[in-house]
Amino acid sequence: MSNVVIFGGTGYTGRNVAREAASRGHTVVAVSRSAPSEPLDGVRYETGDVAEVAPRVIPSADVVVAALSPRGDTEGRLVDVYRDLATRAAAAGARYVQVGGFSSLRPADGEPRFVEGEVPEQFRAEALEGEATRDMLVRDAPPELDWVFVSPAGSYGAWAAGERTGTYRVGGEVALFDDKGDSEISGEDFALAIVDEIENAAHHREHIGIAY
Template sequence: MATIVVFGGTGYTGGNIAREATSRGHHVISVSRSKPAEPIEGVTYETGAVEALAPRLIPGADVVVATLSPRGDTAGHLVDIYRELVRLCAAAGARYLQIGGFSSLRPAPGAPRFVEGEIPEQFRDEALEGEATRAMLVDEATSELDWLFISPPGSYGAWAAGERTGEYRIGDDVALFDDAGGSAISGADFALAVLDEIDTPTHHRTHIGIAN
């Protein structure tokens, strides 16, 4: 059993990861600014600012999963918040998984990332900040840190929750599409893939994408 700290553990991605991890017998600590409307049995909830809670919680963690979004209070500050999580994980010897965005992927091997192209104005700032967190991780993480940056597919979120199928694909930093050109996965299947990687680590210090 591992101790897994999920930052953003009451959000869509974090909640699904916490639920899957708890179902496997892991000790899960969820960190968020507010308590969930429907707590998951077995999850320990810590509420407050990430900056205040991280120094206390990360030293006892085996794995840290960061699922924050650059919205609200974190907008414009996510790189600095994640930089501190990276530092604390390296010092504690905890594995660090950071959930990013689809726009950090590439459409083809060697091609510019989606975020380097045309992004709709309403999504651009969030995409750029999300990509900046990836660049920080690649450029600044020390060799002692076992990290992984994970991108979901293009059609992913609470608005497209889907159902658990028990199936998923893992790729590198090139986006995964199905035969019809779709790029999607349910929240439950995404969490399944993340926990499989936690339980049986196969990717290290790299960027992967997950899709059905």
């Protein structure tokens, strides 16, 4: 079993990953700004600013999951925050799993990423910052860091929670769509895919996408 530290552990993605990892017997530490109103069984919570908590929890981690959103206190700071987490994970010899957005994927091989095209104005700043964190990993991650950048399907989030099916597909940086042209994944199945990757590392220093 692994010691899994999740930054953003009370957010939508982080909470689902924490629940899935704890259910499989992993030691789970969820880091967040404030304590959750409904703590999960088997999860230890560390609260405070990321910069203050990271030095305490990363040295003993086997896996660091970065699932913060560029909102609130992290808006405009996420690249620097993630650079620090990646550097600390490398020093600890921990695997680093960074959760990004759908718009960092490409519609087809060789085509620009979705974020380079027309993104609705209300999502554009967040999409650009999320893509900047991917670029940071590719360009600046310590060479010894074993990282994976994970993008969910296009329809993903608390607004489209869906149900657990126990199935998913893993693709590269080209977005996955089903036979109807939809790109979807439920919160629980996305977490399932991430914890499966934690337990059976199949992707190294690469960008992957998860969808049905």
